[in-house]
Amino acid sequence: MSMRTPGARGIGLLLALAALPAGAQDWPQWRGPDRTGAADGGPPLLEAVPEAGLKILWQSEPIPDTGDVTRTGSDVGYSSPVAAGGKVFLYLNQRLQDTSPFTLGWGLRNRLGCFEPALPEALARKVEAARVSPERQGLKPGDVPAWAGEWLIKNLTHEEYAAHALGIMNRLMSGAEALDLRVLERVVALKDKTFAKPADVEGALASAGLPPERVKAVVKELGANRRRALDIVFCFDAQTGRTLWKKEYPGELFEYGTSSTPCVAGDVIYVSGGRTIYCLKTADGSEVWQAPCPAKEVSSSPIVADGVLVIQAGSLCGLDAASGKLLWARPEFKGVHASPTVWRKDGVCYAVHNGGMVEIKSGKLMWHVGGGMASSPVVGDGYFVMDGMVCYKLSLEKPAPHWRLGGYFLNPSTPIVHQGMLYGSKSQNGPLFCVELATGKLRWTSPDKENFGNAAFNTASSVIVDGKIFLDANGNTLHVVRANPERFEEIGKCKLVPGNLRSSTPTIADGRMFIRGKEALVCYEVKK
Numbered sequence: 001m002s003m004r005t006p007g008a009r010g011i012g013l014l015l016a017l018a019a020l021p022a023g024a025q026d027w028p029q030w031r032g033p034d035r036t037g038a039a040d041g042g043p044p045l046l047e048a049v050p051e052a053g054l055k056i057l058w059q060s061e062p063i064p065d066t067g068d069v070t071r072t073g074s075d076v077g078y079s080s081p082v083a084a085g086g087k088v089f090l091y092l093n094q095r096l097q098d099t100s101p102f103t104l105g106w107g108l109r110n111r112l113g114c115f116e117p118a119l120p121e122a123l124a125r126k127v128e129a130a131r132v133s134p135e136r137q138g139l140k141p142g143d144v145p146a147w148a149g150e151w152l153i154k155n156l157t158h159e160e161y162a163a164h165a166l167g168i169m170n171r172l173m174s175g176a177e178a179l180d181l182r183v184l185e186r187v188v189a190l191k192d193k194t195f196a197k198p199a200d201v202e203g204a205l206a207s208a209g210l211p212p213e214r215v216k217a218v219v220k221e222l223g224a225n226r227r228r229a230l231d232i233v234f235c236f237d238a239q240t241g242r243t244l245w246k247k248e249y250p251g252e253l254f255e256y257g258t259s260s261t262p263c264v265a266g267d268v269i270y271v272s273g274g275r276t277i278y279c280l281k282t283a284d285g286s287e288v289w290q291a292p293c294p295a296k297e298v299s300s301s302p303i304v305a306d307g308v309l310v311i312q313a314g315s316l317c318g319l320d321a322a323s324g325k326l327l328w329a330r331p332e333f334k335g336v337h338a339s340p341t342v343w344r345k346d347g348v349c350y351a352v353h354n355g356g357m358v359e360i361k362s363g364k365l366m367w368h369v370g371g372g373m374a375s376s377p378v379v380g381d382g383y384f385v386m387d388g389m390v391c392y393k394l395s396l397e398k399p400a401p402h403w404r405l406g407g408y409f410l411n412p413s414t415p416i417v418h419q420g421m422l423y424g425s426k427s428q429n430g431p432l433f434c435v436e437l438a439t440g441k442l443r444w445t446s447p448d449k450e451n452f453g454n455a456a457f458n459t460a461s462s463v464i465v466d467g468k469i470f471l472d473a474n475g476n477t478l479h480v481v482r483a484n485p486e487r488f489e490e491i492g493k494c495k496l497v498p499g500n501l502r503s504s505t506p507t508i509a510d511g512r513m514f515i516r517g518k519e520a521l522v523c524y525e526v527k528k
Contacts, residue, residue: 158370
């Protein structure tokens with residue numbers, strides 16, 4: 001594994017310690033100080049949302065934007081900001097115009113519904129029967145995600161779930177509109193070909209049997225996305241929004257836009273870029289090391305414990321935090337989206353990920369039960385909850401499910417553990433819910449009403465600070481809900497600056513909330 005390590009000597013730092021817990025005023029990584037989505041400490045936060053909206057304290061310099069990121073986010077990605085040591089950090093994967101030959105990239109093939117590797121024949125027959133079944137065709141659109149999630153749990157083995165769950169989920173969601181699997185196999189066969197002009201792509205796709213309207217859409221998308229990428233890391237002053245430093249590197253193009261969020265540990269920040277993982281000094285952005293990312297299109301957010309950086313990049317990987325050297329990889333864990341978390345037991349740190357546990361220092365697999373998709377697992381109060389709303393008691397031995405809440409499919413947002421309760425959003429656009437963590441008892445769900453409930457929530461994960469849930473819904477509306485296990489209690493809501501990225505999670509530190517906007521990072525006052 002080749003890497004550059006300028007300035008790596010003397011990095012002794014604090015890397016033997018975990019990146020968490022941090023100071024009570026900091027939000028140093030994805031999902032907050034201890035990766036539960038909740039944070040204690042800091043000043044009391046607002047008890048009511050002003051009618052005129054939240055006060056904007058500052059907006060950063062313009063964030064590079066070369067397209068309609070409010071629609072897809074693909075031009076700069078969905079990464080969330082992090083705050084530590086009086087600074088705010090933000091990673092962007094920016095698209096730039098490209099003149100290289102056309103290729104049918106993985107993201108485009110994925111959006112068409114291609115399976116790579118192909119579905120085994122017996123499994124394909126089972127999926128095809130389900131997606132056109134009378135049961136599926138009779139569902140209301142809002143009921144399809146929960147039905148599809150339940151079907152996956154009931155019908156797939158652990159191995160099938162790990163390898164194919166997301167693609168099958170999309171196919172079941174599409175129902176009768178899904179493309180013929182044989183056509184998709186012929187499209188996959190084109191993945192290594194290059195095309196000089198759009199007409200060449202059009203001819204190849206038509207020969208593969210893709211319907212004319214889909215051929216037209218693909219050609220249009222290719223023409224609109226002739227881009228290359230830059231990895232950009234910003235450091236802003238948390239008080240003023242002034243840019244303290246900015247670093248740019250050649251990047252790898254993400255079809256969807258990355259959701260990977262940086263991680264601050266001691267005096268360095270770790271960033272998972274398009275094709276590279278970077279370790280930079282927080283003081284001035286100077287490079288400590290960079291190493292190749294083990295997979296492409298990685299949206300998993302890194303975490304650091306026991307001197308090891310852990311990230312899901314095709315497999316669950318552990319890198320030496322001081323040098324970037326790959327220490328171990330666990331192929332039992334598939335995918336590039338979900339982010340691992342850490343559990344400490346008797347002085348030893350373990351990486352808990354969708355479907356299993358690994359000792360961080362050695363990479364030893366403790367157990368693996370399978371399951372989990374784009375939603376990240378959450379750990380708290382001795383429990384571990386993953387997608388499919390399955391809860392396990394944490395143990396060094398392979399556990400059995402403690403409880404499962406049917407119909408509450410999480411993908412892709414991640415729930416929050418707070419004071420013995422689990423708060424989250426049902427399915428991709430479902431209502432907010434509260435579940436008793438120890439028993440799986442559903443305490444409440446939010447009511448269905450205009451601009452809240454089934455239409456409001458999406459891929460952004462909510463957070464809890466000072467006992468209040470903050471959720472950026474639909475990319476432009478902030479909802480504030482009290483974390484009350486007895487009943488749903490909305491404190492208020494307000495519009496945010498136009499063009500917030502709907503998949504980027506709010507970051508709250510020292511009474512300030514940092515939100516990704518289309519044109520800038522925006523700092524709001526949320527202190528009481």
